[in-house]
Amino acid sequence: MKIASVNVNGIQGAVERGFLDWLAEQDADIVCVQNLKAKSFELDESILYPEGYEGYFLDAAEDGFAGVGLYCRKIPKAIMYGLGFEQCDNEGRFLQADYDRFSVASFLMPDDPHAKQRFIASYSDYLNKLRRKRRQYIICGSWYIAHKTIDLAHWSEHQSTPGFRPEERAFMDQVFGPMGFVDTFREVVRDAGHYTYWPLLAQDTPRHRQDGWRTDYQITGPELAKSVTDAWIDREATFSEYAPLIVEYDLTL
Template sequence: MKIASINVNGIRGAVERGFLDWLAQQDADVVCVQDTQVKSFELGDHILYPEGYEGYFLDAEEDGFSGVALYCRKIPKAIMYGLGFPECDQEGRFLQADYDRFSIATFLMPDGRDQRAKQHFMEQYQEYLSKMSRKRREYIICGTWHVAHKTLDLANWSDNQLTPGFRPEERAWMDNVLGPTGFIDTFREINRRADEYTWWPKLDQDLPRTRQEGWRLDYQMVGPNFRRHVVDAWIDYDATFSEYAPLIVEYDLDL
């Protein structure tokens, strides 16, 4: 099973820059999309239902803001829209596909421009993650968490310790998610190298990504029992339809 996760930073613009061509080449079972920034009823069928996929969208109430989507080759048994608290559901930040043995979710954390709002969101999301970790069902949560966890997850970390996405309280929250709460960062199960990033500032887009001062803000998180199913994980640096790069993980499971 191959799962890809990508923050498109506006799906219509990403389509103009080649997102659908990239999607057609992936042979992914599920593609988790974040930050669609559109009302899905405004999209054509070629975006809602690309060849070989069923598309599911959760839009934000505000126009041109947030939103997540799932592209699934196999139709899920059920789709769960949101998590039950307004900051998540009204802003279109969580969408989950349920299959027989596990669930796959696409997730978009607030970026931290309003740090108080982000902190409040993390507190409520932590409650949900704690409940999820106690269930017998397994979960794969894919998306932009807007936190670089460790110093190797961003360039110039010493200059960014008070920058949203690397603030001490955000990293402590992520410590808890990956510690007592019990989730696993699948990418770091495979790749421990520094200089592996999923986001670069727009102003630097013309520079080669491997030389830019990037951040790793995107994750595929799983429970501890799923650790053994992670086969490979990589970042697709050649996909340039967004300032984010896709994160792709292979699991030795079938949907």
């Protein structure tokens, strides 16, 4: 099973820059998209239902803001919209597809530092409850946090920068520590220099400069983490400032 995840930073603009062509070439089972910045009723049929995929979307209440989506080759058993707390659900930040053996979610953390801290409090409660369930989960998306020093360039200059503040990194320590989740990318790739976001990089510029951040993750529990067979970042995809994170699992839907 192949899962791709990407922050499109505006789905309509990403489509103009080649997102649908990229999607058609992936042969992915599920593609999780974040930061749509459009309501689903505003989107063309070609975006809602690309060939071979069924599209599902959770819109933010505010126009031109946030929103997440899932493109699924196999129709899920059920779709869960939101997590039951206002900041998440009104802002379109969590969408989950349930299959027989596991669930796959598209997730978008707030990027504003104050909103992020409020969100983390409620989200931490959810993650702690999740690990006590027998069901397995893969959560894919933008967390707007670089976890370790190897996850961004020039880290020593960014210790007070949002996205690398001590309290944000401490939260990720909890996620990948006591909460029991696994960073699937790091199951395969252990060295530095792998990024999913280039703040000052033009969208049509190849990602050969190494001054980015790794702020996008696919996380799962330790059991599903054993099924990870490969993981990589598609730096050649330039329809957004964010690059797609792709993980292959020895699983079937």
